[in-house]
Amino acid sequence: MYSSLRYLTVVGLCLLAAISQSVASPDPTPARLSLDAALSRAMEYNYAIQAAQRRVGIRAGEAEHAGRLFPSNPELELERAxxxxxxxxxxxxxxxxxxQEIWMGNKGDLREEAANLRTKAARNELDFLRTSVAARTRRAFMRVLLAREAVRTAERVVELAERLQRxxxxxxxxxxxxxxxxxVAVIGLGRARAERVRAERDLTRARLTLAEILNIDPSRPLEPQGELQPVALNLPNTNTLVRRALDxxxxxxGSAQAVLAARKELRLANREIIPNLTIMGFYKEEESAEITGLGVSVPIPLFHYYSGEQAAAGERLQLAQVERDALMLQVRRETLQGIADYRAARRRVDLLNDDMLAAAEQNLRLTRVAFSEGKVGAPAITTAQDNLLNVRRTYLDALDELISAATALERATGGLIHMGQGVPKTDSREKS
Incomplete structure (x- = not known):
């Protein structure tokens, strides 16, 4: 009895393991991830992109329906008396x-043309979403590298503070x-350790953000490869960059195609007053006589003038034009702001570089030496510690602003310019 129970338990556990493995399919993404691999992963698995692909499919289905030859299926009537x-x-x-009902007033073609334009607009929105997700992925990836560097610098500060305290x-x-x-030394060590805790928390947050974009289980270990080496982007002339971004x-x-679709729909609404014809053929047997013939029926637009549909279609066209103009203005503003933000961030990073952080660390060491010789007291130690912590935080903030500005500019220009981990890249389809 006991052996049978044990056998059943083992079999049950094996079945549960098999079920869990079949439900949770293995993820091919490695724990150590390069930037190119992360971008490829985002294009395939990101939920926003998947949703946009489904919207394109919906539009394509609507276009297929709009391209039907006739408004409805034929009707067959049988009579017996x-x-x-x-x-x-x-x-x-x-x-x-x-x-059989047939289109009149070219309404069938207008429906199909408007639906095809809506499908093209959805595809263009999907293309831009891919660019936006790529920029978000690049920013999240580089922020993990930055957060990892922040942990390393925090550990160096803690090491210096521990030596000073001892x-x-x-x-x-x-x-x-x-x-x-x-x-004073104890306080400095506590502040340094608090900075390290915050840096470790920021690293965890950065990894979780990247995992969400890549659609990876956040409990999985994720370690982006490479080191953050911000290199200056080679930006073209401002007016040239704005013009290329608009193109x-x-x-x-997609917004321009939405305007064209709304214009087709307005023409269609204006032609709804033209009724569709229904043609018919009939065969009858009456009093042993055979009767065949053709007929036509047409609805009379007596009570329904489609005025509401026409007004709504006109407003949708105006709305599409307003949204297109607003988006064009937004693209100009985002590009100009992206250029200004990037240049300012680039100058800050150039001024607040690794040498400045190294100098602040050296000052703390020199202060410790002077303290050991009795040349300085507690105020000098406090000043050196504060200076190191402030320089570190300012430098990391400048790097974060540079990453944000570069990726915002990438999105604003539609992927025309983007920053890699080393040498900055410009899309090969655009030449200065």
Whole structure:
């Protein structure tokens, strides 16, 4: 009995393991990820892109429906009637009618053209979304690299603060330092450790953000490869870049196609007053006589003038034109702002470079030496520690602004310019 129960338990566990493996399909993305691999992953698995692809499919289905040859399917009518003669005899009358509604006023073509334009607009919006997701992926990837560098710098600051605290305690035990000087070192170490905790938290957040964009289980380990080496982008003339951005932005092209679609729909609404014809052919047998013929039916636009549909279509056209003009203005503003933000961030990074951080660390070491020689006291230690923490934070903020500005400019220009981990890249389809 016991062995049978154990056997069933083992079998059950094996089945559960098999089910869990079949439900959770293995993810091919490695834990160590390059920037190119991350971009490829985002294009395939990002949920926003998948949703946009479904919207394109919906529009394509609507276009296929709009391209039908006739407004509706043919109708078949069957009739049967019994006829009684005065002499008491009876005969049966039979009738068959086939009806088909047909487009009038070129309404079928207008519907199909408008639907095709809506599909093209959706595809262009999808293309621009891919550009936006690529920029978000690049920003998230580089922010992980930046957060990782922030952890390393925080660990260096903690190491320096620990050395200073140990030295201050030894001097205090030797009677060469005061309690105030020891307290200053303890406070500095606490602040340094707090900075390290915040840096580790920011690294976790950056990894989670990247995992969300790439549609990766956030519990999985994710370690982007490479080091952050911001290189200056080679920007063309401002007016040239704005003009190329207007030509490049696929959402702007989609907006123009939406205007054309709304114009077709307005023409269609104006032609709805033209009724569709229904043609029919019939065959009847009455009193042993065969009757065949053709007929036409047409609705009379007596009570429904389609005025509401025409007014709504006119407003949709005006709305599409306003949205197109607003988007064009937005593209100009985003490009100009992106250029200004990037240039300012680039100058900040050039001024606040690694040498400045290294100098602040060296100042703290020199202060410790001077402290050991009795040349400085607690205020000098506090000043050196504050300076190191402030320089580190300012430098990291400048790098973060540079990443944000470069990726915002990438999106604003429709992917015309983008920054890599090393040498900046310009799309090969655009030449200066």
């Amino acid at each position: 019994d006829r009684e003669a005065p002499d008491g005899s009876s005969t049966t009358d039979l009738g068959i009618t086939l009806k 030295y201050a305690r030894r001097r205090k035990q030797a009677g060469e330092a005061t309690r105030m000087e020891v307290n 490049r932005r696929r959402d702007l092209a």
